[in-house]
Amino acid sequence: MDIWFIVSNTIVLACIYGTLAIGISITWSSLGLLNLSYGFIFAFAGYGAWLFAQNVSAWGPAVLAAGILAGALGGVIICAIGFIPIHDKPNFTIRGLIATLAINLIGTQFLLWWFGPRSKNLPDIFGNWSLSLPGAVFTADKVGNVVTSIVILAVVLRWMQSSRRGLEIRAMMMNPHAASIVGIGVRRTSFYVMGITGGLAGLAAVLLSQTYYISPFGGLMPMIKGVSIALCGGLGSVRGAVIAAIVLGLNEALTGMSIGGRYVLITQFVVIIAILLVRPRGIAGLLDKAREA
Amino acid sequence: MSLDSGTKWRNPLFVWGGKRDVEELPTIPFRSHQEVWEGTRQSKTKLNPVGRLRYYHKWPGHGRTMWNRLRYWPTRRRVLRLRGEYNPKTLRAEKTIVDKRPIWWVLGLLALAIAPLFTPGDLQNTLLTAGATFGIYSAISLCWMLIMGTAGVFSLATYAVVGTAAFVTALLAVKFALPWWLLPPIGALVGLVFGGIIALPATRLDGFYYALLTLGLNELCRVYFITSKEFGSANGGLYGATTYVPEDWSQLGQLLLAYYACFGLMLLALLLYRFVNGRRLGRILRMAPEKREAFAEATGVNFRQARVWVFLISSAALGFIGGFYTSNFGGVAFSIFNFDTVLLGLAMLVIGGVGRAEGAVVGTLIVVFFDQVLNTWGPARFMIIGLIMLLVVLYLRNGLFGIKAQFRAWRDKKKSERRSTRAEKGGEMLPEEATETDDKSIIYQRRYDKMTRNHLKTLVSPEVIEEHRQSLNGQHSEALERLLIYFRTRPQVEKYAIMAVERFEGYRIVALSGHRGVAPRVVEDRIYSTPDEACHGVFMRRVQDLLES
Numbered sequence: 001m002d003i004w005f006i007v008s009n010t011i012v013l014a015c016i017y018g019t020l021a022i023g024i025s026i027t028w029s030s031l032g033l034l035n036l037s038y039g040f041i042f043a044f045a046g047y048g049a050w051l052f053a054q055n056v057s058a059w060g061p062a063v064l065a066a067g068i069l070a071g072a073l074g075g076v077i078i079c080a081i082g083f084i085p086i087h088d089k090p091n092f093t094i095r096g097l098i099a100t101l102a103i104n105l106i107g108t109q110f111l112l113w114w115f116g117p118r119s120k121n122l123p124d125i126f127g128n129w130s131l132s133l134p135g136a137v138f139t140a141d142k143v144g145n146v147v148t149s150i151v152i153l154a155v156v157l158r159w160m161q162s163s164r165r166g167l168e169i170r171a172m173m174m175n176p177h178a179a180s181i182v183g184i185g186v187r188r189t190s191f192y193v194m195g196i197t198g199g200l201a202g203l204a205a206v207l208l209s210q211t212y213y214i215s216p217f218g219g220l221m222p223m224i225k226g227v228s229i230a231l232c233g234g235l236g237s238v239r240g241a242v243i244a245a246i247v248l249g250l251n252e253a254l255t256g257m258s259i260g261g262r263y264v265l266i267t268q269f270v271v272i273i274a275i276l277l278v279r280p281r282g283i284a285g286l287l288d289k290a291r292e293a
Numbered sequence: 294m295s296l297d298s299g300t301k302w303r304n305p306l307f308v309w310g311g312k313r314d315v316e317e318l319p320t321i322p323f324r325s326h327q328e329v330w331e332g333t334r335q336s337k338t339k340l341n342p343v344g345r346l347r348y349y350h351k352w353p354g355h356g357r358t359m360w361n362r363l364r365y366w367p368t369r370r371r372v373l374r375l376r377g378e379y380n381p382k383t384l385r386a387e388k389t390i391v392d393k394r395p396i397w398w399v400l401g402l403l404a405l406a407i408a409p410l411f412t413p414g415d416l417q418n419t420l421l422t423a424g425a426t427f428g429i430y431s432a433i434s435l436c437w438m439l440i441m442g443t444a445g446v447f448s449l450a451t452y453a454v455v456g457t458a459a460f461v462t463a464l465l466a467v468k469f470a471l472p473w474w475l476l477p478p479i480g481a482l483v484g485l486v487f488g489g490i491i492a493l494p495a496t497r498l499d500g501f502y503y504a505l506l507t508l509g510l511n512e513l514c515r516v517y518f519i520t521s522k523e524f525g526s527a528n529g530g531l532y533g534a535t536t537y538v539p540e541d542w543s544q545l546g547q548l549l550l551a552y553y554a555c556f557g558l559m560l561l562a563l564l565l566y567r568f569v570n571g572r573r574l575g576r577i578l579r580m581a582p583e584k585r586e587a588f589a590e591a592t593g594v595n596f597r598q599a600r601v602w603v604f605l606i607s608s609a610a611l612g613f614i615g616g617f618y619t620s621n622f623g624g625v626a627f628s629i630f631n632f633d634t635v636l637l638g639l640a641m642l643v644i645g646g647v648g649r650a651e652g653a654v655v656g657t658l659i660v661v662f663f664d665q666v667l668n669t670w671g672p673a674r675f676m677i678i679g680l681i682m683l684l685v686v687l688y689l690r691n692g693l694f695g696i697k698a699q700f701r702a703w704r705d706k707k708k709s710e711r712r713s714t715r716a717e718k719g720g721e722m723l724p725e726e727a728t729e730t731d732d733k734s735i736i737y738q739r740r741y742d743k744m745t746r747n748h749l750k751t752l753v754s755p756e757v758i759e760e761h762r763q764s765l766n767g768q769h770s771e772a773l774e775r776l777l778i779y780f781r782t783r784p785q786v787e788k789y790a791i792m793a794v795e796r797f798e799g800y801r802i803v804a805l806s807g808h809r810g811v812a813p814r815v816v817e818d819r820i821y822s823t824p825d826e827a828c829h830g831v832f833m834r835r836v837q838d839l840l841e842s
Contacts, residue, residue: 106679113672
């Protein structure tokens with residue numbers, strides 16, 4: 001009973017965190033940009049989905065698609081404002097970090113000013129049914145979350161492996177300089193990358209909004225968790241992000257069960273620091289100097 | 294030489310009855326070399342008028358006074374860096390202030406010290422409260438600047454340290470009724486312990502991985518303090534600590550006391566900044582900037598240890614500020630852990646420019662002004678701060694105080710671009726080459742040669758060639774004479790000569806090697822039957838080379 005509960009919680013959390021962390025990880029490894037405006041994209045996508053549900057249609061899949069599209073739009077906006085002007089300037093890493101933080105500050109305050117501080121909630125996307133198995137009950141949102149995130153992540157990873165654009169992105173991940181020499185434009189590819197990762201953030205926003213509400217600052221906690229999972233798994237590694245998402249999801253489920261929800265962050269950071277002290281570049285991260293720039 | 298109507302050349306020796314002399318020959322009109330000279334020397338790019346590039350005040354007189362140097366007491370630093378020199382024009386002894394920053398500091402601090410006297414009555418409350426906040430926040434920014442600028446550790450947990458120290462001291466003060474003067478030292482202790490704990494991963498992680506970790510750490514502190522009962526999760530913060538502001542004073546008196554106490558805190562932080570950044574620790578760390586750490590390590594600089602030291606010192610100072618924060622406000626609110634607080638703090642550093650004390654103070658002033666004084670604007674003021682931050686990051690290299698250096702670098706770039714557009718190719722030296730040539734006369738010689746060639750190119754015409762074919766020797770027209778003189782004065786290397794294949798029968802053109810013992814090189818297969826024809830052939834080749842150069 002307990003074990004089943006922990007396992008199911010772990011899987012749900014790992015799916016959502018993995019979606020977040022993979023987006024951050026892909027952005028970092030292909031563009032070298034640490035996107036700390038992820039929280040803003042998250043809230044932006046949530047509000048996009050909410051507006052769609054209010055004004056157009058409350059049909060689940062359509063709301064989900066609207067959230068993903070709004071997230072992609074947010075990513076493209078960040079790319080145009082925060083990446084394109086500075087990616088060829090000196091000290092880009094720290095500059096990009098600060099620029100995305102500034103965009104985050106502006107964007108969340110804008111959302112606060114436009115939509116007000118009251119949080120919104122989305123309609124049930126996956127309906128209101130539940131699945132009873134011996135030992136555990138799976139509610140609609142849990143099953144829906146897991147299935148949707150796994151399907152969409154699989155589609156994205158498949159696209160990255162088999163399509164022309166995916167090849168370009170992977171080339172940029174390996175060596176951005178060499179990629180630009182053979183004609184893979186950093187600017188054009190960056191729009192694809194930010195669109196995709198923004199879409200993943202939008203997906204996570206809609207999925208999480210089944211449990212939490214949408215608020216201007218609601219993206220902060222998912223962003224911090226996503227960033228720390230990406231960091232723990234090794235920035236730039238999809239495999240590492242998945243492993244770290246499972247480890248930290250398990251940690252969160254166990255902590256929540258045994259000593260209470262308020263200690264989740266503490267145990268999470270103890271785990272992350274322990275992992276980083278052993279492997280400074282994360283679980284599956286590249287070793288020092290293996291990837292320049 | 295006289296020219297007849299510009300198109301005919303009259304041979305002055307004709308009247309003497311030379312053997313093959315002709316009376317007159319068609320030629321080209323006179324062209325002055327002055328035109329080419331002026332055309333070349335003329336600037337083709339628009340030149341903007343520029344004033345004096347560096348402006349210094351010059352004070353008359355130096356001598357013995359130059360050596361009577363006033364120094365800050367425990368340091369060997371001089372109050373003002375002066376340079377004594379002789380004015381090359383007037384030969385008068387002059388003093389120049391090389392670094393005017395101390396003057397600006399003194400003026401700025403004086404202005405802050407007397408500012409309360411000039412606040413308008415209806416704004417006194419807002420402005421003095423904002424001033425006190427500015428004092429505390431600039432002290433925090435200065436300590437953070439030590440971590441981020443001097444130590445080069447990109448830490449975002451600064452407000453976590455301050456907040457933890459503030460909450461712990463507030464809890465102790467409430468529980469044990471501690472006096473207010475005990476809070477800052479206790480806070481320093483708490484800060485030292487907390488800093489020591491978070492310095493542990495800093496030794497292993499790269500700056501920017503560490504930033505991510507500390508970002509999460511801040512959130513961890515927030516969640517922990519908000520959810521714990523003893524820290525007042527019910528009422529949004531922990532209040533009720535003793536404060537140094539006496540309650541029986543008038544409101545203005547209380548405000549002024551808080552203002553000057555916070556101002557004093559800022560001065561202490563400035564002192565700490567100066568003592569860490571400007572002395573041994575700071576110098577060790579300046580030896581090991583980003584990407585040159587391996588070099589510094591190889592030369593025996595233990596920068597890791599220095600980093601940890603700076604980190605611990607500033608963590609203790611941040612804890613001290615946290616304790617002071619509690620004794621100033623009588624408590625602390627959870628908002629100190631907010632992500633927006635961290636962002637605003639980062640904005641303070643970034644707007645001013647990372648790595649400078651004046652950047653931290655002025656950046657804090659700007660942010661606090663928008664945040665506290667314009668607080669009726671709602672979310673708009675955060676958007677303005679974010680926008681300033683974004684623009685600074687996008688367009689400035691190192692904040693507002695880096696503008697001067699950035700502008701100078703840009704102007705130097707533009708100057709060198711203009712210089713390189715002014716130099717043309719064609720034998721002339723390019724600017725980069727010219728700066729590396731020791732013998733500057735070579736530069737001018739090449740330039741002169743290029744201008745000569747440009748002039749001579751205008752003289753080549755069918756008339757002149759025909760004239761040379763008709764009379765190789767003797768008097769020539771002005772144009773031909775100039776061409777021939779130029780050709781004759783060329784150096785020996787690759788100079789054309791005539792070789793007799795068979796005397797009076799066949800001649801061919803060769804190029805001299807210019808080196809003793811090295812045979813000349815055959816230039817073309819053609820064999821001329823007379824020396825005159827070969828001579829004209831050499832002339833044609835030289836004209837060809839001239840036109841191609």
